[in-house]
Amino acid sequence: MQGSFYYASPTRIISGLGAKERAGQEARDAGGTKALIVTDKGVLNAGLVDEVIDSLRKAGLGVVIYDKVETNPVLSMVDEGHQLYRSEGCDILVAVGGGSSIDLAKAIGVLTNNPGPLVQYEGADKIPHPISYLIAIPTAAGTGAEVTFSALITDPDRHYKISIRSFYLAPRVAILDPGMLKTLPSHIAAMTGMDSLTHAIEAYVSTSASPITDLLAFEAINISAASLERFVADPSNPSAASLMQLACAYAGMAFANARLGNVHAMAHPLGGHFNLHHGLACAILLPRVIDFNLNSSPHKYAKIALAMGQQVDEDLSLESAKSASQAIYSLLETLNLPTKLGELGVTTDKIPVIARDAVTTGIHGTNPRLTDFGDFVRLYEACM
Ligand SMILES: [Fe+2]
Incomplete structure (x- = not known):
């Protein structure tokens, strides 16, 4: 029930x-x-x-x-x-x-x-x-x-x-x-699109997810997988733009209710300390957080991998779930986005401070895997 x-x-x-x-x-x-x-x-x-x-x-x-x-x-x-x-x-x-x-x-x-x-x-x-x-x-x-x-x-x-x-x-x-x-530059469309996709994925695996947020979040993932690349190639294409607007609203309605997880807990300090674009921070953090969370929600991550075009087995096993982060890395490559925080001026000496701030956000309260300060330090280090 x-x-x-x-x-x-x-x-x-x-x-x-x-x-x-x-x-x-x-x-x-x-x-x-x-x-x-x-x-x-x-x-x-x-x-x-x-x-x-x-x-x-x-x-x-x-x-x-x-x-x-x-x-x-x-x-x-x-x-x-x-x-x-x-x-x-x-x-x-x-x-x-x-x-x-x-x-x-x-x-x-x-x-x-x-x-x-x-x-x-x-x-x-x-x-x-x-x-x-x-x-x-x-x-x-x-x-x-x-x-x-x-x-x-x-x-x-x-x-x-x-x-x-x-x-x-x-x-x-x-x-x-x-x-x-129609006038959105492609690189902004790519970064904001990754923010939206991150909302959908974090809401989908959130510990506060419900049947309604699951519907919205999973459909947002499906639409993004099918349309984000086309939208970034030409944001003035009304058909792709309309689909991404819808995906974004679905993801928003999902996470407004189900809340978010570690990607957002970690992205906000990067905005506060380094003025890093929020969507770009999410894009870089997302695959590492997916790998960190896999064991806590393998079935859902396997479904995400499937929606993102990966081959998965019928049982939606942990083995299949492992391809979810690979799907994100492939997307980042397609969208021409960087994959390391170190390339964007984030320095390792600040990691203890931003990890502390990530804990302070409390956003990790609905992340599927319990996370502490040491985990945030290691996750940031993995993104450098
Ligand atoms: Fe966000």
């Missing part, structure tokens, strides 16, 4: 080519009169925000833009964005961008309806009141932030990513328009 579980997915999803034009109607229906668009300069200069602005204005809303988002957004950006929201009299948030913009919009939303500072809400279920109405329009297929209940904001003084988790952080609407991915 299946054990008890809890599953939620509060975000309404609107998908399709041209779906971004629904932003205005959605904002108006929600009662918005003036929107703060949270985005970054790259997305703005690529013209991706133009049609969203048009849509909002046509629906009668005023528009203010905060475009200072950068990778691994920091606490000062949350305060800046929040002050702009207040001083301009905004009443709705529209995030247009990757996970950084969506996470920042979530954090701004926390401060619009709750007293600061933001750091007091670190952890699970600490936010007293729902955030402002948030419409998320992703321009990458990676973090799944458009459907998740968490936000990561970096505290630069501590070189530490603050994780805030609450159902109140879920965007009310996610608009998945494959046209929004």
Whole structure:
């Protein structure tokens, strides 16, 4: 008999080519009169925000833009964005961008309806009141932030990513328009795609997985195996982009409920200390963590290997599971991604510090194999 579980997915999803034009109607229906668009300069200069602005204005809303988002957004950006929201009299948030913009919009939303500072809400279920109405329009297929209940904001003084988790952080609407991915550079598509695949794999083998998250996570793995290479070759291909957006949302819905594992526990300190791209960190860590975990969930890893195109035996044995990491290494080669942290400026003298921070994240609490500080040190060393 299946054990008890809890599953939620509060975000309404609107998908399709041209779906971004629904932003205005959605904002108006929600009662918005003036929107703060949270985005970054790259997305703005690529013209991706133009049609969203048009849509909002046509629906009668005023528009203010905060475009200072950068990778691994920091606490000062949350305060800046929040002050702009207040001083301009905004009443709705529209995030247009990757996970950084969506996470920042979530954090701004926390401060619009709750007293600061933001750091007091670190952890699970600490936010007293729902955030402002948030419409998320992703321009990458990676973090799944458009459907998740968490936000990561970096505290630069501590070189530490603050994780805030609450159902109140879920965007009310996610608009998945494959046209929004058309200017994504291939190398970013590759790294963000590996982040999404890592979400799917970690949610699938998580100790908090449920039948629903298994469905979502495994389908996300299937779609990624079939479509990621095609998407990276040409992110403007609407068919591949649409599939990867879907895989990303499936993986997001899965890990928002099932949580993650060692790859993410270890990736966050690499972002905090070395500003390493999150998806790239995940890509390098993933095959080593798979090998570390194999004995704890061989059947599921064999199914992952099968989905990734490896030959496996009918029993889905441990022997078959061993080819899962090989499938990831092959994919990294195909996507032209590096496989060693040492090539990216990560130095061995920092390993004790980042291993300690990996423990502090607590994310390994749902990793299928129990992991301690010494394990993290050895895993980082294996990635050098
Ligand atoms: Fe991630």
